[in-house]
Amino acid sequence: MGKPYFHALIAGLSLFTVAHTASARGIADCDKLQTSKAQVLSSTVDPLPNVDLNRVDVCADKEQAVSQAPVKATPINVVATGSASILKKAVKGELQTEGEGSLHEDLSFKYRIYRPEAPNGDTMVLLHGSGQDETSLVSFGSKIAPNAMLLAVRGRVVQDGSSRWYRRLTPVSFDQKDIRSEAKAFAEFLKQVTQQYKIDPNRTTFLGYSNGANLVNAVMMLYPDLVKQAVLLRSMPVLTGTIAANLANARVLTVSGASDQLYAPYAPALEDMLRSHGARVEARSIKSDHGLGKDDVKVVSEWLSGATAQLKKN
Incomplete structure (x- = not known):
C-alpha cells in the first residue's frame, strides 16, 4: 500500500x-x-x-x-x-457590527443592545418573564418595533434556579422589600444606561412580560417620571400600601389573556390602579392564555403606531 x-x-x-x-x-x-x-x-x-x-x-x-x-x-x-442576501448585506456593511447583541456587564444589570439597520431614534426596553433571560423578548420586540434600538435587560434575582426581577412568596404575592429594592436599582440603571447610550426618554417604550411587566408597573408607581410609555403583557399590580404617584404623563397598554387563570383576574385592578394615578390606559383582552402569540404582536403593533407618534409630539 x-x-x-x-x-x-x-x-x-x-x-x-x-x-x-x-x-x-x-x-x-x-x-x-x-x-x-x-x-x-x-x-x-x-x-x-x-x-x-x-x-x-x-x-x-x-x-x-x-x-x-x-x-x-x-x-x-x-x-x-x-x-x-446575508452576503450582500455583509458586503454593504448593513449587518450589525461585532459586539452588537453581546452581553454587557458594566452596570448593575446585565443587558444587551440591538441596533436596527434603519434606526428611527426610538428605543424599546425589554423586561422578560420568570425563568427567561434578556434575549427572550428580542424576537417579539423586533417584530413590533423594527426600527427601534432594543435594550434587553436581565433580572438579577435568582430564585429556585430562575432569573426574576424580585422575589415572590407565592405565584401572586411578593416580597415587598425586595420589589422596592430592585425597583430602585433598576431606576438607577436606567439613568446610567440612558446617559451612556444617549437614549431619548421621550422616545422610549418599556415592554414587560409577566414578572418583567410587574416590575415596570412598580417602577412607574415608585419613580413616576422615568416611564412615559409602557406595554404591560400579562401583568398584575404587585405593590401593597398607599403610594402617591402622578402618572399624568404616562401612556400604557395592558394586554391580558382571557384564558390566563393566574393573572387575568388581576388585570382590572392593574388598570384601575394606573388610571387612578392619572395614566392614560388602553386595556385589551385577547383569546390567549399566559403565553404570547401573534395576536399580541398585532395588538401591540397597532397601539404603538398611534401612541408612539403622539409621544414624539410632546
Whole structure:
C-alpha cells in the first residue's frame, strides 16, 4: 500500500469520526432543549412566549436530518437558504457590527443592545418573564418595533434556579422589600444606561412580560417620571400600601389573556390602579392564555403606531 493511499484513508476516517461526533452532540443538545421546554411549560407561572420557542422546532428538523443518511452530497442553494442576501448585506456593511447583541456587564444589570439597520431614534426596553433571560423578548420586540434600538435587560434575582426581577412568596404575592429594592436599582440603571447610550426618554417604550411587566408597573408607581410609555403583557399590580404617584404623563397598554387563570383576574385592578394615578390606559383582552402569540404582536403593533407618534409630539 503506497503512502499517498494510506494518508488518504486516514484522512477519510478522521472526517467520518468528526462528522459522527458533531451529529451526536447536536442530537444531545436538542434533547436538552426538549427537556427544558417540557419543564418550563409545566409551570403555571411565566411560561416561555410562543414566539421564542423556535429553537425546539429547529432541533426536531436536525434530528430528522441526522436519522436519514444522504445518498449523495448536493450543492447548497444560497438563494434558498438566504445566505445570498446575508452576503450582500455583509458586503454593504448593513449587518450589525461585532459586539452588537453581546452581553454587557458594566452596570448593575446585565443587558444587551440591538441596533436596527434603519434606526428611527426610538428605543424599546425589554423586561422578560420568570425563568427567561434578556434575549427572550428580542424576537417579539423586533417584530413590533423594527426600527427601534432594543435594550434587553436581565433580572438579577435568582430564585429556585430562575432569573426574576424580585422575589415572590407565592405565584401572586411578593416580597415587598425586595420589589422596592430592585425597583430602585433598576431606576438607577436606567439613568446610567440612558446617559451612556444617549437614549431619548421621550422616545422610549418599556415592554414587560409577566414578572418583567410587574416590575415596570412598580417602577412607574415608585419613580413616576422615568416611564412615559409602557406595554404591560400579562401583568398584575404587585405593590401593597398607599403610594402617591402622578402618572399624568404616562401612556400604557395592558394586554391580558382571557384564558390566563393566574393573572387575568388581576388585570382590572392593574388598570384601575394606573388610571387612578392619572395614566392614560388602553386595556385589551385577547383569546390567549399566559403565553404570547401573534395576536399580541398585532395588538401591540397597532397601539404603538398611534401612541408612539403622539409621544414624539410632546
